[in-house]
Amino acid sequence: MSSTLQGKTILITGATAGIGFATAQSLLQKGARLVITGRNQERLNQAVRKLGERVIPVLCDSANVAQIQQMATQLQRDNIKLDGLILNAGVFYPVAFEQMSLDNLNTTMAVNFNGPALTLQALLPCLNNPSSVVFISSVAVLKAFATAGVYSASKAAFEGLARVLNLELAERGIRINSIRPGVTATEIQAKAGMDQDAISGFFESLSSTPVGRVLTPEDLVPAINYLISDASIGLRNAYIDIDGGFGL
Template structure:
């Protein structure tokens, strides 16, 4: 197996960290990004012990276009060539439509739509031909959840863009596909303001779905690994729903 180089955004926890761990364990070189330096160092150290692949960490807030451009410039200066990109960084601040604030709207769109859009644009010079881009979307684009209108729209917006980008970037050998996680136990629940009791209740509620339990980041990794690999070469704008049957 030849070593490849992948970049995973928002890789200090959850699906991003699990994905980076899988890639490092397989012997690949992985660059991870995050917006908290201490958490980034901790994640990089843990990943370095997880496998034989090299780990590089870069500070980058996916909601800050200046940081995105600085991150991409540092990679160009280092003459980095990427074989794949996982656009994972995302936020979720639940709020009913009648109470939605402009701040919530703008911040969610900045990280979940504008962030991956301009991250991909900024990283075009360092992407190999061919290269695979995997967007971590959400089951919320096809199943309605109260208080998730902006979150759903932010994920659906980038999915809509990928249809066009797959055409525009075809000559560069870049393919873009998405994974749509269902309700997954990550830090996103606590960051959204849920209490430990509410999170436990959510996990209990998920026991009624066909899978019989709430999903974990590890459940997403095989699909992401597949989309990054050469085995997915024929896929463009595919959406893999890893939701445990929740949206049936």
């Protein structure tokens, strides 16, 4: 598969940590050139120091429409054409439905739905024909768990859009497929407000799932690489559930 990624130019949103960062490491090893985004300049600089020189960092908060437009303008100005786009940046702010606020709704939708939608739209002039878009969705689209309603809806919303875009953008050679990760050990749990004890207990509870443990970003990377590469050219609107059986 590595030969299908050699020399490809791929943009990953939210590659300063977790699944995005692990994917960046792997794609670089396979010979791809990368554009990576993050919402925090210092974390972006740290990621570039770790990833090396074949990475172009762009400060772009997925919830910031002006920054998304600036990124698209910058790429066009620098004549950067993309073979792949990984829409990975996402947030998880669990809240009981009764306590759900407009702020929680707006923030989650802005990052998890509006962000990938507007990023894809802004980058249309930069996408080669053919090109592959991979959306990092979630097992939460399939499996209900309390307090994840807004998050689940935000991921399902983009999956709904992607289904239509697979037809609408087909003549440009653009195809969209999704990965639905199960619980994966990243910073997202701490950012969701869980303390270390709660995180450990949550991960331990996953010993009862078929895979018997929490997933790691590295469990997801091979499937992301497959979807972004020409090896998956026949796939349109596919969902790969990588949840260790959590959603069964």
